[in-house]
Amino acid sequence: MSPRVALRILGLLLMLFSLTLVPPILISWLFADGDWHAFAIAMVITAGTGALVYWPNRRAHKELRTRDGFLITVLFWSVLGLFGSLPLMLSSAPSLSWTDAVFESFSGLTTTGATVLTGIDLLPEGIRYYRQQLQWLGGMGIVVLAVAILPTLGIGGMQLYRTEIPGPLKDSKLTPRITETAKALWYIYAALTIICGLAYWLAGMNWFDALGHSFSTVAIGGFSTHDASIGYFDSPTIEQICVVFMVISSASFGLHFAVWREKRLSHYLHDPEFRFFVSFLALLSLLSIATLLADPNYTQWKALRHGLFEAVSVATTTGFGVADFSLWPGALPFMLFVAAFVGACSGSAGGGMKVIRILLIFKQGMREVTRLIHPTAVIAIKVGKIRVTDGVAQAVWGFFAVYVLLFFLMLIGLLATGLDQVTAWSAVGSALNNLGPGLGEVATDFGEIPALAKWILVVAMVLGRLEIFTVLVLFTPAFWRR
Amino acid sequence: MSPRVALRILGLLLMLFSLTLVPPILISWLFADGDWHAFAIAMVITAGTGALVYWPNRRAHKELRTRDGFLITVLFWSVLGLFGSLPLMLSSAPSLSWTDAVFESFSGLTTTGATVLTGIDLLPEGIRYYRQQLQWLGGMGIVVLAVAILPTLGIGGMQLYRTEIPGPLKDSKLTPRITETAKALWYIYAALTIICGLAYWLAGMNWFDALGHSFSTVAIGGFSTHDASIGYFDSPTIEQICVVFMVISSASFGLHFAVWREKRLSHYLHDPEFRFFVSFLALLSLLSIATLLADPNYTQWKALRHGLFEAVSVATTTGFGVADFSLWPGALPFMLFVAAFVGACSGSAGGGMKVIRILLIFKQGMREVTRLIHPTAVIAIKVGKIRVTDGVAQAVWGFFAVYVLLFFLMLIGLLATGLDQVTAWSAVGSALNNLGPGLGEVATDFGEIPALAKWILVVAMVLGRLEIFTVLVLFTPAFWRR
Numbered sequence: 034m035s036p037r038v039a040l041r042i043l044g045l046l047l048m049l050f051s052l053t054l055v056p057p058i059l060i061s062w063l064f065a066d067g068d069w070h071a072f073a074i075a076m077v078i079t080a081g082t083g084a085l086v087y088w089p090n091r092r093a094h095k096e097l098r099t100r101d102g103f104l105i106t107v108l109f110w111s112v113l114g115l116f117g118s119l120p121l122m123l124s125s126a127p128s129l130s131w132t133d134a135v136f137e138s139f140s141g142l143t144t145t146g147a148t149v150l151t152g153i154d155l156l157p158e159g160i161r162y163y164r165q166q167l168q169w170l171g172g173m174g175i176v177v178l179a180v181a182i183l184p185t186l187g188i189g190g191m192q193l194y195r196t197e198i199p200g201p202l203k204d205s206k207l208t209p210r211i212t213e214t215a216k217a218l219w220y221i222y223a224a225l226t227i228i229c230g231l232a233y234w235l236a237g238m239n240w241f242d243a244l245g246h247s248f249s250t251v252a253i254g255g256f257s258t259h260d261a262s263i264g265y266f267d268s269p270t271i272e273q274i275c276v277v278f279m280v281i282s283s284a285s286f287g288l289h290f291a292v293w294r295e296k297r298l299s300h301y302l303h304d305p306e307f308r309f310f311v312s313f314l315a316l317l318s319l320l321s322i323a324t325l326l327a328d329p330n331y332t333q334w335k336a337l338r339h340g341l342f343e344a345v346s347v348a349t350t351t352g353f354g355v356a357d358f359s360l361w362p363g364a365l366p367f368m369l370f371v372a373a374f375v376g377a378c379s380g381s382a383g384g385g386m387k388v389i390r391i392l393l394i395f396k397q398g399m400r401e402v403t404r405l406i407h408p409t410a411v412i413a414i415k416v417g418k419i420r421v422t423d424g425v426a427q428a429v430w431g432f433f434a435v436y437v438l439l440f441f442l443m444l445i446g447l448l449a450t451g452l453d454q455v456t457a458w459s460a461v462g463s464a465l466n467n468l469g470p471g472l473g474e475v476a477t478d479f480g481e482i483p484a485l486a487k488w489i490l491v492v493a494m495v496l497g498r499l500e501i502f503t504v505l506v507l508f509t510p511a512f513w514r515r
Numbered sequence: 516m517s518p519r520v521a522l523r524i525l526g527l528l529l530m531l532f533s534l535t536l537v538p539p540i541l542i543s544w545l546f547a548d549g550d551w552h553a554f555a556i557a558m559v560i561t562a563g564t565g566a567l568v569y570w571p572n573r574r575a576h577k578e579l580r581t582r583d584g585f586l587i588t589v590l591f592w593s594v595l596g597l598f599g600s601l602p603l604m605l606s607s608a609p610s611l612s613w614t615d616a617v618f619e620s621f622s623g624l625t626t627t628g629a630t631v632l633t634g635i636d637l638l639p640e641g642i643r644y645y646r647q648q649l650q651w652l653g654g655m656g657i658v659v660l661a662v663a664i665l666p667t668l669g670i671g672g673m674q675l676y677r678t679e680i681p682g683p684l685k686d687s688k689l690t691p692r693i694t695e696t697a698k699a700l701w702y703i704y705a706a707l708t709i710i711c712g713l714a715y716w717l718a719g720m721n722w723f724d725a726l727g728h729s730f731s732t733v734a735i736g737g738f739s740t741h742d743a744s745i746g747y748f749d750s751p752t753i754e755q756i757c758v759v760f761m762v763i764s765s766a767s768f769g770l771h772f773a774v775w776r777e778k779r780l781s782h783y784l785h786d787p788e789f790r791f792f793v794s795f796l797a798l799l800s801l802l803s804i805a806t807l808l809a810d811p812n813y814t815q816w817k818a819l820r821h822g823l824f825e826a827v828s829v830a831t832t833t834g835f836g837v838a839d840f841s842l843w844p845g846a847l848p849f850m851l852f853v854a855a856f857v858g859a860c861s862g863s864a865g866g867g868m869k870v871i872r873i874l875l876i877f878k879q880g881m882r883e884v885t886r887l888i889h890p891t892a893v894i895a896i897k898v899g900k901i902r903v904t905d906g907v908a909q910a911v912w913g914f915f916a917v918y919v920l921l922f923f924l925m926l927i928g929l930l931a932t933g934l935d936q937v938t939a940w941s942a943v944g945s946a947l948n949n950l951g952p953g954l955g956e957v958a959t960d961f962g963e964i965p966a967l968a969k970w971i972l973v974v975a976m977v978l979g980r981l982e983i984f985t986v987l988v989l990f991t992p993a994f995w996r997r
């Protein structure tokens with residue numbers, strides 16, 4: 034791809050993104066929070082930069098190839114993450130440093146949901162809304178990325194699902210295919226958001242909270258308009274609505290698409306990833322509830338409510354809270370946190386390594402044991418009716434190994450900034466899995482850790498969000514040799 | 516394999532093992548520590564049990580098949596670990612509980628080197644010697660296991676080296692091949708021990724310490740006759756001798772064998788695993804020294820001595836100490852500890868996942884990145900001149916995944932006993948990697964943790980020692996169906 038084509042796309046993207054600052058301006062004006070100029074200035078800077086980058090390259094047209102997908106994807110998230118930080122710096126109220134604003138912006142767009150803020154309830158409404166919208170936009174981008182683009186790029190075994198989405202184009206031309214799939218995904222995503230928001234509103238949230246939380250629920254984001262997160266509402270109904278939508282939204286949107294297209298709900302029952310995911314969530318919820326029931330500080334009802342909610346919230350990598358699970362007894366905080374490494378289903382806005390990969394790794398591990406007893410047996414691995422090729426299996430292993438390696442490298446980086454081990458490992462895990470909350474010092478917010486640590490975590494969020502290889506491949510000489 | 520054959524072998528093994536209690540009796544008698552009866556009673560019990568098990572089955576002869584290797588190997592370590600605990604319970608001085616004695620015995624035989632004891636310097640000489648001998652015997656067993664048996668069983672990709680050891684029998688008959696290879700390995704192991712012991716003695720250790728430490732050095736064991744470990748001698752010469760023999764002994768004994776047979780030292784230079792291992796140790800030592808140099812509490816000389824020694828001791832999974840590295844600054848304790856997960860070379864008595872596996876995983880990770888750019892390229896993976904087959908690669912991945920999974924499961928178990936996260940993860944890591952020291956509460960000894968935690972760690976030591984799959988396979992129904 035010529036640099037001029039990249040610049041043209043980037044310019045367009047920035048101009049489009051500047052339009053997303055209109056809603057926060059309206060909210061700001063509606064609540065008269067005196068902060069609309071922050072968004073207006075950010076809008077002018079973003080649109081202006083976009084125009085400056087776009088105009089000289091406006092005629093640089095060229096069909097995009099599969100390979101260009103890597104660069105565009107990484108540019109997309111990096112540039113939007115940076116420009117998304119503008120309102121957070123310009124606004125009168127949180128008045129964040131550059132580091133903090135960038136952290137918060139990337140945390141939003143990558144749907145991680147880790148925050149440097151405290152006292153969110155007291156911030157201007159414009160900013161409170163803006164953070165939620167960042168997650169929603171990021172979530173939408175990720176769903177398109179995960180369903181339509183990454184499988185085509187062959188990232189970490191996701192080509193397994195390449196054939197699932199129908200479309201006339203299965204060759205290396207990206208654009209028409211993405212446009213078509215993106216439209217269908219957009220309808221599903223928007224519909225889910227509307228239903229979720231209405232449900233919240235009917236359950237007692239005001240429209241502002243309902244809107245904001247529907248955004249961050251469907252995006253598996255975890256940002257809230259309140260410090261106390263979902264716990265603020267202290268409503269079992271709202272918690273149950275939230276649990277339902279966290280589960281739906283962390284299932285594959287490719288699967289939702291198939292169900293919607295063929296009007297067959299039974300697809301859910303037959304999808305191996307979804308089945309494994311729901312079973313895993315159920316097991317984890319039961320373990321959490323049982324552990325809390327054994328704790329004298331918890332009533333039965335509270336153990337049930339909190340156990341279910343936190344297990345689902347952490348395991349789906351949403352990161353909403355009704356209680357501080359990091360203070361829970363025994364192995365529970367660790368166990369829930371590790372579940373976030375498994376993460377959500379592929380093709381959702383959720384994070385982690387993705388259920389399908391863990392399922393494949395599990396099946397292959399079983400095969401190795403069988404092989405020890407029957408060394409000459411040829412044992413095929415299947416997911417549902419799809420036979421897993423060696424190429425897919427190797428890609429999954431490669432992903433797993435690099436995930437673990439990067440986790441350790443970034444953990445060493447964080448420890449070097451002086452953080453204790455629990456804070457450091459959970460901060461990296463939270464960022465890499467796009468979860469949100471951590472343990473130790475970062476159980477509630479990431480405000481107090483060193484600036485260098487925040488930058489490492491920004492890198493971790495982007496790496497996790499873009500399935501690692503999308504980013505890593507740009508650092509190989511082979512990518513730049515054409 | 517019929518149970519009677521298994522019992523015959525087990526009986527023989529116990530009677531043989533009882534003979535290894537003669538040296539501690541002699542030591543006890545020589546130092547007049549008044550404790551010889553502990554070993555004598557243990558000897559009678561062990562030999563008696565052995566005879567009782569052997570005699571009724573003495574005629575149960577049957578050629579062993581490859582598959583029987585799994586069961587015999589696991590029985591070997593479990594039964595010896597249990598009977599090895601007898602002197603530690605019977606002796607007047609440490610007077611350990613059953614749990615503690617079993618922990619110490621397994622820690623010795625698996626060459627882990629984690630101890631429940633403090634005040635080792637004050638114990639009867641017989642016991643102080645016995646612990647060292649346990650490691651030496653365990654180390655010998657592991658070298659034979661790792662070079663001659665595990666590759667034949669196809670554990671976790673170790674079949675890569677199956678062709679390395681020459682021998683007339685490459686079929687499924689185990690016994691003759693093992694006997695022949697074991698003899699050669701025994702010569703090398705014994706020679707290394709003698710040279711190491713002499714070097715220690717010439718450098719100033721008394722003969723008792725020189726003997727004991729040569730045992731635990733060559734076995735990559737890490738037990739010492741002093742609480743302060745190698746630090747007790749405060750001698751740069753002894754430390755340097757120790758570093759040299761830790762590196763030699765954690766290289767593959769299959770490689771040593773090849774060098775000795777063909778009288779060509781250049782084999783070391785050309786072995787990919789050994790080269791990677793030495794480079795990794797060098798890098799780690801430099802990082803440790805550099806970090807300590809930046810610390811005002813360390814003189815240049817002390818940074819050099821301690822940095823080199825601890826890096827090599829932890830990364831080779833020996834676990835000797837000249838300083839408490841768990842108190843070192845920044846990311847250093849964590850980084851060294853994670854290096855133990857990489858571990859020693861295959862075919863040594865060292866622990867960890869083994870360098871060759873990490874090397875293979877690394878090469879395959881690189882291949883996946885290349886594949887993203889050239890999706891249709893066929894890229895073979897080679898280690899030196901050996902081409903890695905898909906079967907080997909899959910076995911390595913399977914090993915890696917199950918290693919990680921078991922690590923997490925046992926970690927959750929330890930957390931459930933009430934240990935803090937740093938203590939728990941490092942204790943499991945230390946046991947699974949057969950390292951010895953941990954971090955947090957188990958930085959110096961394992962005496963104070965709950966009994967249940969100790970039992971979980973015993974399982975971890977055996978799992979790590981027997982390359983996990985040797986044990987796991989026994990828990991599959993398919994293994995018992997013939």
Ligand SMILES: [K+]
Nearest residue numbers: 145254351468
């Ligand atoms: K999240």
Ligand SMILES: [K+]
Nearest residue numbers: 627736833950
């Ligand atoms: K050791």
